[in-house]
Structure formats: structure tokens, C-alpha cells
Amino acid sequence: MESDCIKVFAPATVANVACGFDVIGLAMDAPGDEMIMRRSDKPGVTITAVHGAALSTDPAQNVCGVAIQALLQKYGQPEAGIELELFKNIPPGSGIGSSAASSAGAVVGANHLLGNPFTQKQLVRFAMEGERLASGAAHADNVAPAIMGGFTLVRSYKPLDITGLHTPADLWVTVIHPQIEVKTSDAREILKQKVLMTDAIRQWGNVGALVAGLYQENYDLISRSLEDAIVEPVRAILIPAFYELKVKCKEAGALGGGISGSGPSVFMLSRGEETARKVAAMMDTVYAPLGVDYKIHVSQINREGVKITKV
CATH class of the missing domain: 3.30.230.10 (Ribosomal Protein S5; domain 2)
Incomplete structure (x- = not known):
């Protein structure tokens, strides 16, 4: 043929x-x-x-x-x-x-x-x-x-x-991939099967606000919405220096972020390439002393x- x-x-x-x-x-x-x-x-x-x-x-x-x-x-x-x-x-x-x-x-x-x-x-x-x-x-x-x-x-x-x-034109993503494997099936097993109503309401508010922020190209609203009240607190233990990484990346200018998929990668969204690359440099600073191999990717939204x- x-x-x-x-x-x-x-x-x-x-x-x-x-x-x-x-x-x-x-x-x-x-x-x-x-x-x-x-x-x-x-x-x-x-x-x-x-x-x-x-x-x-x-x-x-x-x-x-x-x-x-x-x-x-x-x-x-x-x-x-x-x-x-x-x-x-x-x-x-x-x-x-x-x-x-x-x-x-x-x-x-x-x-x-x-x-x-x-x-x-x-x-x-x-x-x-x-x-x-x-x-x-x-x-x-x-x-x-x-x-x-x-x-x-x-x-x-x-x-x-x-x-x-809608994808805002100036939105960039920085991802650090620690060279450890977290299987999706394993990461799902540790999740709670029931969640508190207060956590669910908080999560719904964030999802709605994130979608609104994307359409309005409102980067402050996107930043406030990047909060996970349900899954991240359970899965964060699987990722080295996760909370330090989040805090330091926001100090470097990131809008916010979290665990990518089931991990171990961590993503951060930023407004503009310059900030996204500053966030990458901060990721490097946090992870370099840990003795864990890692890769960092800086990308526009495809x-x-x-x-x-x-x-």
C-alpha cells in the first residue's frame, strides 16, 4: 500500500x-x-x-x-x-x-x-x-x-x-521535573474518597474564578485562583521540597502553581517570558542542593x- x-x-x-x-x-x-x-x-x-x-x-x-x-x-x-x-x-x-x-x-x-x-x-x-x-x-x-x-x-x-x-497571550508555564517516578495509579490510591463541604465550596470558587480569570486575562484573579484545597495537601508529601518551591517561586514573580498531574513535576504559571525564566532560576536554586536530578522546562501555552x- x-x-x-x-x-x-x-x-x-x-x-x-x-x-x-x-x-x-x-x-x-x-x-x-x-x-x-x-x-x-x-x-x-x-x-x-x-x-x-x-x-x-x-x-x-x-x-x-x-x-x-x-x-x-x-x-x-x-x-x-x-x-x-x-x-x-x-x-x-x-x-x-x-x-x-x-x-x-x-x-x-x-x-x-x-x-x-x-x-x-x-x-x-x-x-x-x-x-x-x-x-x-x-x-x-x-x-x-x-x-x-x-x-x-x-x-x-x-x-x-x-x-x-481562552488562553491569555502572555501566559507562560515553568515546570520542574524531579527525576523520580510517581505512578498515577499510586498517587490516586492515597486520595481521600470523601471531602469536607467547606473544602469543596472553596474548590468550586477557585475553579470558577480561574476560568473567569483566563477569559478576562485578569492575572491577579488567576493568581488568587491557583489554590488546591483537596488534592495537593495529600500528594505534596510525594514531592521533595514542594512547599518551599511554591513559596520561593511566588517570591520570584510566579502567579502560582501546584502539582502537575499526579506529580512529581511541579508547574508555575507566570505573566511573560522574563518572569517565567526567573521562576526557572528559582526552581534551580531550591533544587540544586537536594541531591535529586531534575529538568526544568519553560514554555508558552501551546x-x-x-x-x-x-x-
Whole structure:
């Protein structure tokens, strides 16, 4: 079968965004997973190689394969051949949407190769099946921004109802990734199953205000809204020097931030690149003495989501 070969870039994402546990996420410009994809005569999904991480090439055990297979099933041609080579630039367990990037890139790429029969929001549903394999929960707060770009809000899972949010032009994100692994499944296990009404009300107020702040480009309101009264107090123990990091980054000019996904990455939002880079320098100052390897990423909010180019 003759087919054009495409290159797919799938961005890292920050999920939860402080108060928005499981419902708000944002896409980054970098880092991101990359894939080379093409149509194939061989039925079903073929993963020829995985670079950068010790992940299975068995399509049934790899989020790319599971997500594409969900798409092919809905397409009505489960035996259609899709071949891909995966370059993992986002380490698994990093808290910046590693499995989501692979799942999102795979379905957007497959959709392109099939002539784009599905909408972005339909693609989110297929990518969620990859997330189900990775973490046991088919959550959308990473795959939605990875596919749609910008900030996204999951209003409901049953039925799935996702909307894009306004992204202020001058908003930047700085992320520090300590080189320790926190599995999403483990991070979910330590969460409380019941929350106090007072904490829930505080959280609802922050979520509403964060959305309003994004649309109004009101950076002070965004800053006041970046507060997590429910999840962060439980998960903070998993991340070295978490509270010191938050305090020092705000002193350096950050609007605020919190745990990215289930951790161990920590994100901070800032107004403008200059402040975002000052925040990165402060992260470096806090973490350098700890004896923990880490990487720091400074990025604008990626408004495009998964990007496809011809090879």
C-alpha cells in the first residue's frame, strides 16, 4: 500500500492546574513525544520500535496501539493497517502527560492517515482508552489539551463534554521535573474518597474564578485562583521540597502553581517570558542542593495541540 509518511509531535501537558483536579489541563510547547506514522498492508496496528523508554511494542500493551485500535473499531475497519515508530521524549511517570502525549499523537496521526473522519472531541474519547491502559482510569484532562491545544475543561465524563478555554497571550508555564517516578495509579490510591463541604465550596470558587480569570486575562484573579484545597495537601508529601518551591517561586514573580498531574513535576504559571525564566532560576536554586536530578522546562501555552508534518 502506497501511503504518505507523516511525523507527529504530541505535546506535554499539565493536568489539574491546581484547583481543577481531573477537569482542567493545558498544553505545553515542549517537551513532546514524536512519532513516524504511515498506512500499512499489515492488518491492525504495528509498532515497529519505541525509543527513549522501555515500553512494549505489543499494540495491546502500548497506549498508542490501544488508542488507535479504539479509533479503528469506531471507524468500522478494525483491520485497517497503521504503522508507527515512537520516540518517547516525555519520561513515563513524569506528571506532564507522558501516556497522554503518546495516546493523543497516535489517534490524531491515525485520523489524518484515514482522511480525518473524526472531530477533535471524538479523538479525545479514543485517546482516553490509552489513558485507561496506563493508569486504570480513562481521564481526559491531559489528552484533551494535547489534542485541542490551550486550556481545556472537562465538564462531564458521562456524557463526555469537553470545551476549550481562552488562553491569555502572555501566559507562560515553568515546570520542574524531579527525576523520580510517581505512578498515577499510586498517587490516586492515597486520595481521600470523601471531602469536607467547606473544602469543596472553596474548590468550586477557585475553579470558577480561574476560568473567569483566563477569559478576562485578569492575572491577579488567576493568581488568587491557583489554590488546591483537596488534592495537593495529600500528594505534596510525594514531592521533595514542594512547599518551599511554591513559596520561593511566588517570591520570584510566579502567579502560582501546584502539582502537575499526579506529580512529581511541579508547574508555575507566570505573566511573560522574563518572569517565567526567573521562576526557572528559582526552581534551580531550591533544587540544586537536594541531591535529586531534575529538568526544568519553560514554555508558552501551546494553542495548537498535536502537530502533523509530512516526512
